Structure formats: C-alpha cells, structure tokens
Amino acid sequence: MPNLLPNLHRSTTLPRRPALSGGWKRAGAALAVLCAFAGSAVPVAAQTVLRDAETEAFLHDLSAPLIKASGLDPNNVDVVLVNDPEVNAFVAGGQVVYVNSGLVNMADSAAEVQGVIAHELGHVAGGHAIYNPGASDATRISILSLLLGAAAAAAGSPAAGMGVFAAGQQAAAGTFLSYTRSQEASADAAGASYLSKAGISGRGSLAFFNKLLNMEYRYGYSQKDQSSFWSTHPLTADRIQTLSDTYEHDPAWTKPDDPAMQTRFLRIKAKLFGYLATPADTLKVYPETDNSIPALYARAYAYHKESLLDRALADADALLTTDPKDPYFLELKGQILLEAGHPAEAIDPLRQATQLSNNQPLIATLFGHAMLSTEDPAHYAEAQQVLKDAVARDRENPFAWYQLGVIYARNGDIPRARLASAEQQSLTGEMGEALINAQAAEAGLPTGSPDWLHAQDIEFQARAELGGDRKK
Structure with a gap:
C-alpha cells in the first residue's frame, strides 16, 4: 500500500468505529489539498x-x-x-x-x-x-x-x-x-x-x-x-x-x-499544508526567510516531496534544535530518512519518537516499517513485537496489519501472515480477499486458539458483507 509519507495511511472508506489509546482509532488515509468551496452532499x-x-x-x-x-x-x-x-x-x-x-x-x-x-x-x-x-x-x-x-x-x-x-x-x-x-x-x-x-x-x-x-x-x-x-x-x-x-x-x-492550543493549531495547519500543497505553493506561503516552527514544518514536507533530502533534513534538524525531545519532530526526521531510502538511519529517531510518545501506534508502525525496510533479520524480532503492540492498541490501522503480515511471512509464520492480511483487507473493504485469507489462516492455526477464533470472526464478517454464505 504505497504512501507518500507512511504515517499518513490510506483507506477508501470511512471507518466503521473509531478509538485508540489517545482517544480514537481510524482506518488511515493520505491527505488532500487546500480549501475550495462546494457544499455538495457527497456520500x-x-x-x-x-x-x-x-x-x-x-x-x-x-x-x-x-x-x-x-x-x-x-x-x-x-x-x-x-x-x-x-x-x-x-x-x-x-x-x-x-x-x-x-x-x-x-x-x-x-x-x-x-x-x-x-x-x-x-x-x-x-x-x-x-x-x-x-x-x-x-x-x-x-x-x-x-x-x-x-x-x-x-x-x-x-x-x-x-x-x-x-x-x-x-x-x-x-x-x-x-x-x-x-x-x-x-x-x-x-x-x-x-x-x-x-x-x-x-x-x-x-x-x-x-x-x-x-x-x-x-x-x-x-x-x-x-x-x-x-x-x-x-x-x-x-x-x-x-x-x-x-x-x-x-x-x-x-x-x-x-x-x-493556538500554537499547536498553527503547527498542524502548516504540517498539513506542507503535505497537501505543491512545493511551490508551500514556499510562497512559508518562504525561506520564515524560520518559525510552522514554516520549518511545512518546508520540510515540501522539500521531501521534491526529493531535496539535504534541505528537508536541515529543516527537520532545525525543528529538533528547538526541542530535541519532541516526538513529532523525531518522527518527521525518521520519515524523511525512510522515504529517501535510508531506513537504517531512520531507526534511531523513530525509536526515540516511539518511546517519547508512549508507544503511539502510528509512530510505532512507522518504526516497525523502518526496521523491516532494512531487510536485516537482526531487526525482525523487535519489529514483530513493535507491530504486534501497535495493532493491539489500534486494531483499525491497515498499514500496521500489512507490515505485521510481512514480518510474519519473513519469519515463516504463514497462517498468521494470512490472518494479518485478512485484517488489512477487511479494513480496506476487500472482503473477497479477506474471506480467502481468513479461511487459509483458520486452516493453519490451532483450532480454538485466539487467532483461530479471530480468523473465524473475519470470515463471518466477510460472508455477511458479501451477501452470501460462501462455502469454503
């Protein structure tokens, strides 16, 4: 599931029911741009x-x-x-x-x-x-x-x-x-x-x-x-x-x-603008002469989208100079490095961001993704634990389930890899694929185990949403 920036995940529909450790949980999505007036009643x-x-x-x-x-x-x-x-x-x-x-x-x-x-x-x-x-x-x-x-x-x-x-x-x-x-x-x-x-x-x-x-x-x-x-x-x-x-x-x-709260709002607004708008528009609104935290935030995203790694990292580091323990600044730096093809270098800032945010599931998912992206088996055990903890706290994050499925597969645990795939697909509305993977997971998991029961739950849900009692 490709993303421009991995902590902003994608789904095609609004989630069924939200909630997470910090308050709520959502199927993820990428961001869209600016405001344009229209009040149409969109489904x-x-x-x-x-x-x-x-x-x-x-x-x-x-x-x-x-x-x-x-x-x-x-x-x-x-x-x-x-x-x-x-x-x-x-x-x-x-x-x-x-x-x-x-x-x-x-x-x-x-x-x-x-x-x-x-x-x-x-x-x-x-x-x-x-x-x-x-x-x-x-x-x-x-x-x-x-x-x-x-x-x-x-x-x-x-x-x-x-x-x-x-x-x-x-x-x-x-x-x-x-x-x-x-x-x-x-x-x-x-x-x-x-x-x-x-x-x-x-x-x-x-x-x-x-x-x-x-x-x-x-x-x-x-x-x-x-x-x-x-x-x-x-x-x-x-x-x-x-x-x-x-x-x-x-x-x-x-x-x-x-x-x-106003200070936090200006950060959020700039961060979204930098991610949503074209780099040219971002630099017009937040020119290089502006060294405020919102401007640094917005430009770091803009430069990253333009593959200007040195400039993106310079602004991320400038943010960290203002607060070296800010988990969101550390997350940003880790994202930039990961997306630029330097997953090993992304691990340290993302590990710090995960710890400083009390293992916030979205940040932890990005951390697990970075460890997986190194393709170094030395990181696999930690990545699996981090991702398991992330989905335990935020079960409706399809990107986290996808990453967990990858690590299970690399470790040779195919039934749980199929279960993780079924979880991801049920969240993204791919109920036919979710049914197939849930049935395959059931066949390989110990009968009556928690994972086996959960695979059954996904199977029943998929059957109901597909409108028929499909046979195995």
Missing part, C-alpha cells in the same frame, strides 16, 4: 480519513472539554479528519464528528475549529444523522448546509453551471432541507451551550460564521434571488445574529483563547 463512503499522530492528539484535546460539556461519554465520541478540500464538517451516524481538511486550511485559529466541533456535537447529541432513503450511504449533515453548496444547489440557478433538477428531485431536496433546517438551529444552540459550559468564548464560532457569510457574498447569492429551495435553509447572517446575542451575553465571551 460518506466516498470519503477517506486522514491519520497523523500529532493531528489526532490535537483534535482529541481540542474537543475533550466540549464532549464533556455535551454530556456524551468521551470514550465513545471521536473527532476525525477527512481527506476533502471542501470547507465542511459533518456527522453521519454514530458518535463521530468528521472535519474536512479544507476547513482546517480555511480556519485561522483553534477556536474557530472548536466552534465547528461544538456545533457538530450538537448534531451528535441531538441524534440528527440523516440517511438518504434512496441511497445506501449516509448523507452529510453539514455546517454548510445553509449555504449554496448542496448538490441540488443549482436548481433554478443556471449561473451556478451545475444543471437543473427535475421537479420531483427538487421537491425531494426541499423536503430534506426543510428537515435539516430545524436541526441546524438546534445544533447552533447546543454548540453555544457546550462552549459556555466549557468556559470557551464564542468568538471563534462567530469568526468562522463570518467567513461563511463572506463566501455567500463572494459567490453572488443574495436573499432576493433565493428560490423556495433556498428558503428551506437559515441564512448565515441570521445565524450570526442569533449566535451573537447568545455569545455576547455569556460570561466566557471575553475569555482569552488558549495560547498553547
């Missing part, structure tokens, strides 16, 4: 999830006080970053909030992202996930559902250049959106209450809504040319007024934003 299964240890820790800490304020169980609620340049966030069933990479790129502060998460938690707590009866995939409930961006948004609007809906389709869309209108208002109110209970100012939330209002104006949609389709949505200006009245009377209104 959830068409999306991919972005995995990065530092980003996951940040989102966990950012959302924790809001989840507590909502009354939801923190162990059951997850905030996940999605590979989508659209400025959006949504819920799609279960207690999971999905935040698009485009939204992070558009936001200027951690407080703005926090305001979005508070709103989406209002949808979760209110049980607002809506399923399209005409499709098998969950349909997004979006903070942008009030805007011009749903797939049906062009109905009656030739200037949008998106075609015209048939009368029946437009009526169905209107019914759907009239339902979501009340949910949006409810989520607004709930989100405001969560921010208040957590002692967080609503200034960030209002700042983000003002960005949306500017987008409405930029795209030329005014109230006078709203169709009945549009009238089913509350306008952003109306929501801003309502929320302003609420936030400005809240005791937390004048409370300063958390400077430590």
Whole structure:
C-alpha cells in the first residue's frame, strides 16, 4: 500500500468505529489539498480519513472539554479528519464528528475549529444523522448546509453551471432541507451551550460564521434571488445574529483563547499544508526567510516531496534544535530518512519518537516499517513485537496489519501472515480477499486458539458483507 509519507495511511472508506489509546482509532488515509468551496452532499463512503499522530492528539484535546460539556461519554465520541478540500464538517451516524481538511486550511485559529466541533456535537447529541432513503450511504449533515453548496444547489440557478433538477428531485431536496433546517438551529444552540459550559468564548464560532457569510457574498447569492429551495435553509447572517446575542451575553465571551492550543493549531495547519500543497505553493506561503516552527514544518514536507533530502533534513534538524525531545519532530526526521531510502538511519529517531510518545501506534508502525525496510533479520524480532503492540492498541490501522503480515511471512509464520492480511483487507473493504485469507489462516492455526477464533470472526464478517454464505 504505497504512501507518500507512511504515517499518513490510506483507506477508501470511512471507518466503521473509531478509538485508540489517545482517544480514537481510524482506518488511515493520505491527505488532500487546500480549501475550495462546494457544499455538495457527497456520500460518506466516498470519503477517506486522514491519520497523523500529532493531528489526532490535537483534535482529541481540542474537543475533550466540549464532549464533556455535551454530556456524551468521551470514550465513545471521536473527532476525525477527512481527506476533502471542501470547507465542511459533518456527522453521519454514530458518535463521530468528521472535519474536512479544507476547513482546517480555511480556519485561522483553534477556536474557530472548536466552534465547528461544538456545533457538530450538537448534531451528535441531538441524534440528527440523516440517511438518504434512496441511497445506501449516509448523507452529510453539514455546517454548510445553509449555504449554496448542496448538490441540488443549482436548481433554478443556471449561473451556478451545475444543471437543473427535475421537479420531483427538487421537491425531494426541499423536503430534506426543510428537515435539516430545524436541526441546524438546534445544533447552533447546543454548540453555544457546550462552549459556555466549557468556559470557551464564542468568538471563534462567530469568526468562522463570518467567513461563511463572506463566501455567500463572494459567490453572488443574495436573499432576493433565493428560490423556495433556498428558503428551506437559515441564512448565515441570521445565524450570526442569533449566535451573537447568545455569545455576547455569556460570561466566557471575553475569555482569552488558549495560547498553547493556538500554537499547536498553527503547527498542524502548516504540517498539513506542507503535505497537501505543491512545493511551490508551500514556499510562497512559508518562504525561506520564515524560520518559525510552522514554516520549518511545512518546508520540510515540501522539500521531501521534491526529493531535496539535504534541505528537508536541515529543516527537520532545525525543528529538533528547538526541542530535541519532541516526538513529532523525531518522527518527521525518521520519515524523511525512510522515504529517501535510508531506513537504517531512520531507526534511531523513530525509536526515540516511539518511546517519547508512549508507544503511539502510528509512530510505532512507522518504526516497525523502518526496521523491516532494512531487510536485516537482526531487526525482525523487535519489529514483530513493535507491530504486534501497535495493532493491539489500534486494531483499525491497515498499514500496521500489512507490515505485521510481512514480518510474519519473513519469519515463516504463514497462517498468521494470512490472518494479518485478512485484517488489512477487511479494513480496506476487500472482503473477497479477506474471506480467502481468513479461511487459509483458520486452516493453519490451532483450532480454538485466539487467532483461530479471530480468523473465524473475519470470515463471518466477510460472508455477511458479501451477501452470501460462501462455502469454503
């Protein structure tokens, strides 16, 4: 499963159920670029999830006080970053909030992202996930559902250049959106209450809504040319007024934003931009005259993508000069070396990163991958243990299962190699292959052993998802 940078893993669908030692677990995904405005109702299964240890820790800490304020169980609620340049966030069933990479790129502060998460938690707590009866995939409930961006948004609007809906389709869309209108208002109110209970100012939330209002104006949609389709949505200006009245009377209104969280946000944003954008765009936003930590982070990724190893390592080392024990800086240096074909040199920084991060599973997986990549049997025993520990703490990481399968195969343990392959394939939706490998694993494992039972579980799941009781 090729990746540009191995700690950012890939899957073609959103995961079934998240959770990990630091808060949540996800099938991995690679990152996509920048923000572009569009509010189309894209099927959830068409999306991919972005995995990065530092980003996951940040989102966990950012959302924790809001989840507590909502009354939801923190162990059951997850905030996940999605590979989508659209400025959006949504819920799609279960207690999971999905935040698009485009939204992070558009936001200027951690407080703005926090305001979005508070709103989406209002949808979760209110049980607002809506399923399209005409499709098998969950349909997004979006903070942008009030805007011009749903797939049906062009109905009656030739200037949008998106075609015209048939009368029946437009009526169905209107019914759907009239339902979501009340949910949006409810989520607004709930989100405001969560921010208040957590002692967080609503200034960030209002700042983000003002960005949306500017987008409405930029795209030329005014109230006078709203169709009945549009009238089913509350306008952003109306929501801003309502929320302003609420936030400005809240005791937390004048409370300063958390400077430590803002510092972490700027790191995350730069890191994602460096990975997502073209190197040329990265160097425009973060020029070489900028020696801040975010700029060094972004440029290290940009130079690495350009195969400029010396420059990438120079910026990674500059980061480590500011904090030699930062596990994410060490992880970055290890990644650069590994991707550049120097796995033996990557081992030391990745071992340190794994230890300093308390064996964070994504970082540990990269460490195991580096040891395997040396093709030195002296590293195999340690690599196997590291990868076994990683999947024990994060079972829904297909890249880790793939690496574990490789090490089992190299050690001659073919039944467990087949089991690891079945795990990986079930997570990436390759259920036919998962069934074959699970059956092969069962045949070679001791009957009744934990691994044999787990192979059976995968087999039963694969049969169910394939829609038939396939014979062995």
